[in-house]
Amino acid sequence: MNLTLKVWRQKDASSSGRFVEYEARNIIEEMSFLEMLDVVNEELVAKGEDPIAFDHDCREGICGTCGIVIDGSPHGPWDATTTCQLHMRAFKSGDVITIEPWRAKAFPVIRDLIVDRSAFDRIIQAGGFISVSTGGAPDGNAIPVSKDDADMAMDAAQCIGCGACVAACKNASAMLFVSAKVSHLGLLPQGEVEQDRRVLNMVRAMDAEGFGNCTNIGSCEAVCPKEISVDFIGRMNRDYRRALLRNE
Amino acid sequence: MTIRFESKVPSGPLSQKWTKYRHEVKLVNPANKRKFHVIVIGSGLAGASAAATLAELGYNVKCFCFQDSPRRAHSIAAQGGINAAKNYRNDGDSIYRLFYDTIKGGDFRSREGNVHRLAEVSVNIIDQCVAQGVPFAREYGGLLDNRSFGGAQVSRTFYARGQTGQQLLLGAYQALSRQISLGAVKMYPRTEMLDLVVVNGHAKGVITRDLVTGEISAHASDAVVLATGGYGNVFYLSTNAQGSNVTATWRAHKKGAAFANPCYTQIHPTCIPVSGEHQSKLTLMSESLRNDGRVWVPKKSGDVRQPQDIPEEDRDYYLERKYPSYGNLAPRDISSRAAKQVCDEGRGVGPGGRGVYLDFGDAIRRFSKEKIEERYGNLFEMYERITGENAYERPMRIYPAVHYTMGGLWVDYTLMSNLPGLFVIGEANFSDHGANRLGASALMQGLADGYFILPYTIGEYFTSTPKLLPSTDHEEFKKAEEEVTASTNRLLSVKGKRTVTEFHRQLGKLMWDKCGMARTAESLKEALEKIPAIREEFHENVNVMGDATELNQHLERAGRVADYMEFAELLVLDALRREESCGGHFREEYQTEDGEALRNDEEFSYVACWEYQGEGNPPVMHKEPLVYEEVRMTQRSYK
Amino acid sequence: MSKLKTLYQSSLGKKYIMALTGLGLFAFVIIHMLGNLQIFLGPDPINSYAEFLKSKPALLWTARIGLLAIAALHITSAIQLIMINRRARPVDYSTDKIVAASFAARTIIVSGLIILMFVIYHLLHFTFGAVDPKFLRYEDYLGRHDVYRMMVEGFSNPFASAFYIVSMGLLCLHLTHGVSSTFQSLGLKSRAYVAAIDRLASISAGVIFLGNCAIPVAVLAGLVK
Structure with a gap:
């Protein structure tokens, strides 16, 4: 199939960007979306033009590195799918595809489709962990964990930190990301101990990074490649309320 | 010569070696720890666990990763699980059994002392x-x-879903x-190590490139830890991440660190087959699928019927036929080779004929579609996303792909390479897996090295050598920086x-064809001739x-591929010199009558340690003999 | 004090304020509606209800000032949140695809603004008599303020009624997102109750719409004279 791509090109963080049109020819439906971009890039290099920069690594939907807004949808048209797992059979010949980076103040564009998501790391550094050092841990079976809690913690822990939730949210809110980590750790007895500190610190860090607020719409959940539920946001709202009442 | 590659495994009974080591090792005074600077390259299981643990102990840590x-890091993609000898199931597991399984699985090409230690700490990891x-x-x-x-x-x-x-x-x-927030680790994301700096024969720092600004920087330290993963991408197509590379270990090798057993590469039997030239990577489907799926190909070559139209009598369930007791669960290397064999016979399925069926028809009939969906639903979805085929209705197509590399930089019992001050952990070292790694053992090894072994052993280096923290103005840093800049500019020009x-x-195609699942002296020699030509043309x-x-x-x-161009030759050379078949290394000349790997313990039970001799000179191989005190080598049999 | 400061400064805290004040306004809307529905019982009950309220100035003014404060907080927090949210997403996508957002959620700001305008008009209309000063002078046979007559005459104007009905529609829209959002923001919406809470939100919004619109409709239809 042949496609027309409108791709956001931006040299670096301080330059302004614009859309540039490219033709993608002889694309086959077995290709992944990123492999389609590989093909376009190979042609660009052959013509002596700068290839399109985009983040990617594992190409199997788990590392969370890739992320492109495709026709207004973070990670493209398929549900529960990262950009790297989106395949070209989702498109048909003649389609015009708009390709943009994540848009959020907290995720500045570094080049073309690459954004800086280090804000997520700083939020985790503010409290997204359990304060145990190596050694001295009790036996793994010393503290039983109910299967329901463990399963729900795992539902939250599946987050790959890709940032699609922020990209989809009209307020660029990071609530789904933050609440997933707060819930994952808070649901386990091991993490419950410092849950108050954790949620207060992580929310403070989130606000400082310049993410927007949750207006309870649910776009984040709809685009999340790991289908993380907005229930976790409600859960964090509760955890924060409790922490605030009990502390400070 | 062998003195230089001494394993330094402590003496005494196998089960007491690690305990003895820990009792006897000299400790760094807690007050002094913060005076020691450690650089950790890579933030996967091994790198992140090491950086965190070293910082907890009080060392000053800098950690670098090329990802954002x-x-x-690509450890994230491991699906199946992590082994530990907890014996929670009361089914007869023990530290010794995990140790023995690992040694045997590795086809008796790993160090007893290391593997036993791995089995011991496996329980702490959980x-x-x-x-x-x-x-x-x-x-x-x-x-x-x-x-x-x-x-x-x-x-x-132990597992967390898939x-x-x-x-x-x-x-x-x-x-x-947590350690970053405490200021104990300084993290450098989007930063790639481009050279190791050696001062007075000790690894004392690195040269890095900031991948956003392109800035080249020098960082000095008391010790350098490489946790940079494997080199599977030398085959171009592998299950590794796009960014996985050999650059850090290769450049350390060129600075004097020996590369051990590069020919030990693992091919995973259950990956989604290649669909065309455009393919950028291969996707692994968890091995657990083989618990319920049956592997088959048509009996006749050139059978173009749809799988559902091929009746039972025309199907060859070749794993069940050849290995009746293990059947579809035969180890990775064996199932992979068997798949290659049937495809070589022209019985492969799918586009290009490089694929075999993994059929869930029987399992669905025996249990139910729902049961299968509950077990493997996410894998079936992933398969459909990639291939567009519904594996509930027609069998999956699978084919082996490069997955893990057992070879790596040589390290002694303390995980230190032959270059003092350079430690190598996780997949980057030549590891405890011998010639073949068992499922669910990579996660175990990465975390064992990072959490529980390196934090002890690095102290031995600090207490046994005079402290030296050079300034980055030292001429070795300047020289390395200039070399890095020059080679970058060469590529661009x-x-x-x-x-x-x-x-x-x-390069990848050549490596896969000539040095892949099955190798011969002839194919390897051919590769050795062709690689330099490709490399020359590349330059x-x-x-760029x-x-x-x-x-x-x-x-x-470009920089990573340039390193693969050089490294590939060493891999092939090692494969050529190892005139036996063992684990992931299969030489067609050395097989039993029924086509199984035939080891030659008399001549080849050693670790091949390759030393770089400068550009244009052939590398020199040293041998670290593998001494088995406790275990008797046997022929693996999975019949 | 520092607790309040943290509450006010944090994004989640602002959401609590939105939710709690919203809940307060929601309660007022229900009480107000129940009071007004007395119109269907004839002039006496509603006029005496109004007289009762006026006879307790302390209560009345506390309620009025409280309501004003709540509304002010609700609006201020809303404005602050909107500003933060605008800043958080300075650049829009070239193709904006609406993902998962309900109509009510997307229009919550617009509906809120129009409701605010309506409230001002409504106060001018019936509380301050600014639209027609004689409304406040109507007296019934007991010399009480004739609220009944004021309402009947007020809603006899089709334009006023139409604006009233449209505004009630928007209020209903505002509440379908607002009420369920309140539970989410306060962390009271757990997985088990999601459906129930959303249904509660829709039903209560619907009841408020029907109850409040019944009055102008009845007046226009001549059922209440």
């Missing part, structure tokens, strides 16, 4: 990870669940994040006609766009 966040909040699968009673994995006869594998690697890595990442990917694909005709002072993914890739 330490949470993204405890540590649970305390960190890793959401392992639980039973209704609240205790940890286990499953049997990769044909093991006991249930010792994302065990992800959850373990996030645990290590969180521990690392070629301005040839072919792209980096074209060269990489060409004369590659076209952009410049060095910006975010330039093309340049990053």
Whole structure:
């Protein structure tokens, strides 16, 4: 199939960007979306033009590195799918595809489709962990964990930190990301101990990074490649309320 | 010569060696620890766990990764699980059994002392990870669940759905994040190590490139830890991440660190087959699928019927036929080779004929579609996303792909390479897996090295050598910086006609065809002739766009491919010199009558340690003999 | 004090304020509606209800000032949140695809603004008599303020009624998102109750719409004279 791509090109963080049109020819439906971009890039290099920069690594939907807004949808048209797992059979010949980076103040564009998501790391550094050092841990079976809690913690822990939730949210809110980590750790007895500190610190860090607020719409959940539920946001709202009442 | 590659495994009974080591090792005074600076390259399971643990102990740590966040290293992609000799199932597991299974699985090409230590600390890893909040699968009673994995006869594998690697890595990442917030670790994401700096024969720092600005920097330290993963991408197509590379270990090798057993590469039997030239990577389907799926191909070659139209009598369930007792669960290397064999006979299925069926028809009839969906739903979805085929209705197509590399930089019992001060952990070292790694053992080894071994052994280096923290103004740093800048500029100045990917694909295809699942002296010699030609053309005709002072993914890739071009030759050379078949290394000349790997313990029970001799000179091989005090080598049999 | 400061400064805290004040306004809307529905019982009950309220100035003014404060907080927090949210997403996508957002959620700001305008008009209309000063002078046979007559005459104007009905529609829209959002923001919406809470939100919004619109409709239809 042949496609027309409108791709956001931006040299670096301080330059302004614009859309540039490219033709993608002889694309086959077995290709992944990123492999389609590989093909376009190979042609660009052959013509002596700068290839399109985009983040990617594992190409199997788990590392969370890739992320492109495709026709207004973070990670493209398929549900529960990262950009790297989106395949070209989702498109048909003649389609015009708009390709943009994540848009959020907290995720500045570094080049073309690459954004800086280090804000997520700083939020985790503010409290997204359990304060145990190596050694001295009790036996793994010393503290039983109910299967329901463990399963729900795992539902939250599946987050790959890709940032699609922020990209989809009209307020660029990071609530789904933050609440997933707060819930994952808070649901386990091991993490419950410092849950108050954790949620207060992580929310403070989130606000400082310049993410927007949750207006309870649910776009984040709809685009999340790991289908993380907005229930976790409600859960964090509760955890924060409790922490605030009990502390400070 | 052998003195230089002394394993330094402590004396005494096998089960007491590690205890003895820990009792006898000299400790660094806690007050002095913060005076020692450690550089950790890589933030996967091994790197992140080491950086976090060293910082907890009080060392000053700098950690570098090329990804945009330490949470993204490729350890994240491990699906199946992590082994530990907990014996929670009361099914006869023990530290000794895990040790023995690992030694045997590795085809008796690993060090006894190392492997036993690995089995010993495996139990601590689970405890540590649970305390960190890793959401392992639980039973209704609240205790940890286990499953049997990769044909093991006991249930010792702990798992977190199909994302065990992800959850373990996030645990290590969180521990690392805590140390970053405490100021004990300085993290450098989007930064690639481009050279190792050696001062007075000791590894004392690195040269890095900031991948966003292109800035080249020098960092000095008391010790350098490489945790940079494997080199599977030398085959171009592999299950590794796009960014996985040999650059850090290769450049350390060129500075004097020996490369051990590069020919030990693991091919994973259950990956989605190649669909065309455009393919950029291969996707692994968890090995657990083989618990319920039956592997088959048509009996006749050139049978073009749809799988559902091929009646039972025309199907060859070749694994069940050849290995009646293990059947579809035969070890990775054996099932992979069997698949290659039937495809070579022209009985492969799918486009290009490089694929075999993994059929769930019987399992669906025996249990139900719902049951199968419950077990493998996410894998079936992934398969459909990639191939567009519904595996509930027609069998999956699978084919082996390069997955893991057992070879790596040589290290002694303390995980230190032959270059003092250079430590190598995780997949990057030549590891405890011998010639073949068992399922669910990579996660175990990465975390064992990072959490529980290196933090002890690095202290021995600090207490036994005079402290030296050079300034980055030292001439060795200047020299290395200049070399790095020069080689980057060389790549940019070629301005040839072919792209980096074209060269990489060409090299990978050659490696896969001539040095892949089955190797012969002839094919290896052919590869040895062709690789230098490709390399030369690369340096004369590659076209790298952009410049060095910006975010330039093309340049990053070019540097990595350039290193693969050199490394590939060493891999092939090692494969040629090892005139036996063992584990992941299969030489067609050396097989039993029924086509199994035929080891030659008399001549080849050693670790091949390759030393770099400068550009244009053939490398020199040293041997570290493998001494077995406790275990008797046997022929593996999975019949 | 520092607790209040943290509450006010944090994004989640602002959401609590939105939710709690919203809940307060929601309660007022229900009480107000129940009071007004007395119109269907004839002039006496509603006029005496109004007289009762006026006879307790302390209560009345506390309620009025309280309501004003709540409304002010609700609006201020809304404005602050909107500003933060605008800043958080300075650049829009070239193709904006609406993902998962309900109509009510997307229009919550617009509906809120129009409701605010309506409230001002409504106060001018019936509380301050600014639209027609004689409304406040109507007296019934007991010399009480004739609220009944004021309402009947007020809603006899089709334009006023139409604006009233449209505004009630928007209020209903505002509440379908607002009420369920309140539970989410306060962390009271757990997985088990999601459906129930959303249904509660829709039903209560519907009841408020029907109850409040019944009055102008009845007046226009001549059922209440």
